[in-house]
Amino acid sequence: MLKKLRSYLPGKWGKVRPVVPVVRMSGAIGAASPLKSGLNLSSVEDALETAFSFKEAPAVALSINSPGGSPVQSHLIFKRIRQLADENNKQVLVFVEDVAASGGYMIALAGDDIIVDPASIIGSIGVVSAGFGFTELLEKAGVQRRVYTSGEKKVTLDPFAPEVKEDIEHLKTLQHEIHEMFIDMVKSRRGDVLSDDDNLFSGLFWTGAKARDLGLVDGLGDLHSTIHERYGKETKVKVVGTKKRFLGRFIPGASLKGGLNEAAGTLPAAALATLEEKSLWAKFGL
Template sequence: MRMRYMILVLILVTAWGCAPKLKLFSSATDPLAEYTLQGEGDAKIVLVNVNGFLQDQPSKGLLRSKPGAVQELVSQLRRAAKDEAVKAVVVKINSPGGTTTASDIIYRELMKHREKTGQAVVALMMDVAASGGYYTALAADTIIAHPTTLTGSVGVIFVRPKVVGLMDKIGVDVEVSKSGEDKDMGSPFSPATEKERKLFQDIIDDMAARFYAVVRERRQPTEQAFATIRTARVFTAAQAKQLGLVDKIGYMDDAFAEARKLAKVDEARVVAYRRDQYPDDNPYNTMSAAEPGKASLLNVEAGHLLPPKAGFYYLWNPGW
């Protein structure tokens, strides 16, 4: 019995040494490497992805974490900036937005990259590029929406969970001592006063004004179009083009063609920066690090199971 056990262990060890290494968690600490996705030539177009909820904090799951959207984007832009063969960047966006700060940082980093390197930037919208996702796209030289994209939602939402009603039902109270009358404004343990609502609305209006200013500067909509845009509704690709929010409606190949045109090159390789190599890689792959063994427990992001964190967001989330 002991001998059979040892033989089994030996077989497993040998098989493991010959088999591809299985990574149970994202290899977020591995360095980025360049992989060609399609095309030929010395010139390069870098494809970067901006996906999901935009935040500057790592995305934490039950058993793993991965870099936040800001960290991932900046890492890839810095690598692209060091490569003289890179002539353009295509930013593929599939995001409903996120925190006001993360959205603004991503926009600024893309603007800085354009100004510093002279590389053209093309934004390609996928399913959703709304609110902070659209804010990101505003940094591009050209914005292309997929025919089925939803975009817009130009505005701010302030989210603050309230538990005061529940506390009344279960007979629990919270006593607060404070240094100033507005120190606990927005507390989930007490109903909002009219003064608090006014103070928060002032903050919301100020942050919305920043978003509006960027839209006006980068897109220069007519006053009639801007009046519709500032309702903060979402638009189809066709509606967005009519309002001047996007330049073109097209597909990924159209985005690469636009990047070549802006960069004034006839041929260019489309490359991506990954931490892992993928067999049969292509531009529709949105991951930079492998996450095999898609067991649901390992891949559920705990934040999606909880009530939204209080804060100000450039975000469109009809699930709330």
């Protein structure tokens, strides 16, 4: 009734412009720290729930820019998006910016349509585990490694001990299981349009234009143009985000309770986390 009455009112009191809520997901996927806001379910769930609560919205849009990270958090975010979409009977539009690779692409699979830029990087459907070996360094430095455990495999893949063949095989088994789950997700969501390219699940990645040919995405475009084309030029795009505490806006991780001391205490860990994230982006030339 109220909606009908508005059509007779002038100016801003009149016709209500349709709105498409947008949730932005950017960064490496994983746990957060006081000085690093990781992309995980906890960090995006509130925004997702708010976006899907727009009853009159014709769809919910997700803007993704991620080189990947934790397969668990990627899967959790994917499942929550699909749950909310089913519960609220909403179409999900995914728009990729620079990258949707590995876990970033896993999240993108939650979209009913995946729209990318021709130069976006898409794919990397695989699982990787990387580390360092310091055994020779310790020996040259004259440092002894002393570890006491209960459980003979508790120090599996210890970077300060020589590699053990059985441990590597166990890791590869885990990776294979996760990779198969990822492949099943891709086939389930995109099986009707996927190409039969032998490299599709090899871990390779492609430009957005090539990814469209492979069936990994649906089309080329950008968020605003696509939404206006589908729902009309009057459609408003509304970004939905999480609110930050006043202090946290200026010093990430500095809570009102812990203050600057809490943030300062985590600087070394934050620096390592930043380097790790930069290495993820660097793989894709970013």
